[in-house]
Amino acid sequence: MELNDRRLGLTPKRIEALRSLGISSSEALLTYYPSRYDILNCSDPSSWKEKDRVSFEGTVAGRVFTSYFKGRAVSRFQVLSNDMVIAVTIFNRPWARSLKDGEVITVTGIYQGKRRVTAISYTSKSMEEQDRITPVYSVKAGIQQRTVRDSIRKAMDAALAEIDDLLPIRFQRAYRLCSKTDALRFMHEPKSEEDIRQAMRRLKYEEFLQFFTAMELLKSDHGQGIYKAPKAYDPSRIEAIIQSLSFELTAGQKDALNDILKDLSSTTPMMRLLQGDVGCGKTVVAAIAMAAAADAGYQAALLAPTEVLARQHLESLRTMLGSFGYTIDVLYSGLSNVEKEDVLHRIATGETQLIVGTHSLLQENVEFARLGFVAADEQQRFGVNQRKVLREKGVQTDFLLMSATPIPRTLAASIFGEMNVSAIETLPSGRKPVTTVLVKENSFRSVLDDVLDLLSNGHQLYVITAAIEKQEETPSRAAEDVVKALRTLFKNYTVALLHGRMSSSEKEEVMRQFYDNEAQILVSTTVVEVGMNVVNATGMIIYDSERFGLSQLHQLRGRVQRGSEQGYCWLLTGSKEETALERLNVLVNTTDGFQIAAEDLRLRGPGDILGTRQSGLPGLVLGSLYDDTAVMNTARKDAVTMMEDSLNPDFIPFLDAVRERSAEHGMAVD
Ligand code: ADP
Numbered sequence: 001m002e003l004n005d006r007r008l009g010l011t012p013k014r015i016e017a018l019r020s021l022g023i024s025s026s027e028a029l030l031t032y033y034p035s036r037y038d039i040l041n042c043s044d045p046s047s048w049k050e051k052d053r054v055s056f057e058g059t060v061a062g063r064v065f066t067s068y069f070k071g072r073a074v075s076r077f078q079v080l081s082n083d084m085v086i087a088v089t090i091f092n093r094p095w096a097r098s099l100k101d102g103e104v105i106t107v108t109g110i111y112q113g114k115r116r117v118t119a120i121s122y123t124s125k126s127m128e129e130q131d132r133i134t135p136v137y138s139v140k141a142g143i144q145q146r147t148v149r150d151s152i153r154k155a156m157d158a159a160l161a162e163i164d165d166l167l168p169i170r171f172q173r174a175y176r177l178c179s180k181t182d183a184l185r186f187m188h189e190p191k192s193e194e195d196i197r198q199a200m201r202r203l204k205y206e207e208f209l210q211f212f213t214a215m216e217l218l219k220s221d222h223g224q225g226i227y228k229a230p231k232a233y234d235p236s237r238i239e240a241i242i243q244s245l246s247f248e249l250t251a252g253q254k255d256a257l258n259d260i261l262k263d264l265s266s267t268t269p270m271m272r273l274l275q276g277d278v279g280c281g282k283t284v285v286a287a288i289a290m291a292a293a294a295d296a297g298y299q300a301a302l303l304a305p306t307e308v309l310a311r312q313h314l315e316s317l318r319t320m321l322g323s324f325g326y327t328i329d330v331l332y333s334g335l336s337n338v339e340k341e342d343v344l345h346r347i348a349t350g351e352t353q354l355i356v357g358t359h360s361l362l363q364e365n366v367e368f369a370r371l372g373f374v375a376a377d378e379q380q381r382f383g384v385n386q387r388k389v390l391r392e393k394g395v396q397t398d399f400l401l402m403s404a405t406p407i408p409r410t411l412a413a414s415i416f417g418e419m420n421v422s423a424i425e426t427l428p429s430g431r432k433p434v435t436t437v438l439v440k441e442n443s444f445r446s447v448l449d450d451v452l453d454l455l456s457n458g459h460q461l462y463v464i465t466a467a468i469e470k471q472e473e474t475p476s477r478a479a480e481d482v483v484k485a486l487r488t489l490f491k492n493y494t495v496a497l498l499h500g501r502m503s504s505s506e507k508e509e510v511m512r513q514f515y516d517n518e519a520q521i522l523v524s525t526t527v528v529e530v531g532m533n534v535v536n537a538t539g540m541i542i543y544d545s546e547r548f549g550l551s552q553l554h555q556l557r558g559r560v561q562r563g564s565e566q567g568y569c570w571l572l573t574g575s576k577e578e579t580a581l582e583r584l585n586v587l588v589n590t591t592d593g594f595q596i597a598a599e600d601l602r603l604r605g606p607g608d609i610l611g612t613r614q615s616g617l618p619g620l621v622l623g624s625l626y627d628d629t630a631v632m633n634t635a636r637k638d639a640v641t642m643m644e645d646s647l648n649p650d651f652i653p654f655l656d657a658v659r660e661r662s663a664e665h666g667m668a669v670d
């Protein structure tokens, strides 16, 4: 059901608020799960501990004193509860002044010790009448909990009946799982903690079953068990290339390269995930492997997410391999028609051995003479469909995916199943860890001198913002405003702006300017995550840093650790929340991508880090790849059972739904 469906009865204002939370249908609304529950703590005051969230009923004793401090109302009064006097303070509720001596109220707040409570709310309802469990949804500033809660209630009345329960009966029975509608009702209106537990059991299992079914489909799609002619490369030439590099490969790079070379000479098509932190040298490894494939008589392709990156890769391939006589070409949509025709012709005749390109490489008009190896660069959204296209273009193509999303090795192996994993766990030596500074205000004036130093030494600066333009309800800094401010502040430098709503040719042009140092400051939303390699950029300022995932911040700062110069990253935040500051401090204190990912998972759950957006893994919202190993293993086994018995009427609806979803979202593993 669309959000504007009359049966839902949502006002345009509410619809807009929901859309800004990424909710666009009644189904999305019903699966917008609470981020936590507030559980009424009605325990006896004598058992309260400091910082506990507590609720108690009592009578107002005496009068309410209200004063104003920096424009904020502060009200203080006493409540008599079971013969005990509790001192209550409440902020920003000037109307608390009208509470009467003797009035019966229920207060919820945080216990401060010594019989003092800072109230979050109070009501004239008795304790009995209160919801014992209140779901709390994650919202943006300016959107009320009530908006989400009421909208969900409306969706439950109008749209819950439309939700199909596709989970095979066999598994529902075997694990005594509640129905889908019950699960959704329990999530949003639990009467007890047991309700929540039952709902979570059912929904997590379903998520994992979808997840592993999608993985199984992907595997069967890749064509396991197909025979491939081994690629006979020349080890002495590979050795010569390695010797000619201006640096020595790290142990991790050598191991990864050996894994790949073994795959090339095996009789099974390679399906390998190469993972490692930004800057650990994955592209270098891929380039050498491409040379090996070319030596064996095949063409090798490197896919890049943007034109600038494609050109960047072209340049490094030419530097590394040019003197060995390979024919290297590049293909992207920005080429002139004449250039394109020319390249297409060389690819088709086989003259081109190594080809770098964007998605253009996957288009119909690109015919390869003998494609045998494909490497996809990090962040390349690489769906089932694209893979099929490539397989059809190649002859038993070997396939290498490079990813900077740090997933622990054992976990990656279990997620990707048949996909083999190589991990590069150390950075090249001499690389200085980025100096990361947490600035506890949303302004860099306290570090302005450092920034000026950096610029006057000829270095370049990234400035990252969470939003493009000012939004009324969020106080965060917008790229457009920041650009204006910086242009006045740094008159001697050129400030460029890059954001996701620009056309791709506009984006390419801005990236080129920064790449060629025509612009010294690049203000950008997170599009720069995508592999920009500007060695001269050594500083990065990130506004509203608490709004980003830790792994995302880690990848962002990896951009200023490209050469031997010391890189600096200033994390700006106006947040006063302890958990937010604790999270950001993880980045100040460690540079280990795997550890950061683990912390991210601990503090935010898997949705963000392994969310569809970043890793392309389908919909794990509740399930955690770290904590739910039991249900995960069961679901994996059941997914295999379904695939092996895929004509079973009990399984068909579920399998069809997963298939449809993967096709729709171009499910990617990047
Ligand atoms: P990734 O793709 O993993 O982000 P790249 O392959 O782009 O990393 O390498 C990042 C930079 O480090 C490049 O400039 C590359 O030349 C350099 N580099 C790669 N491997 C080494 C090494 N072993 N020693 C020194 N520098 C290296």
Ligand code: MG
Pocket: 279, 282, 283, 377, 378, 531
């Ligand atoms: Mg790279």
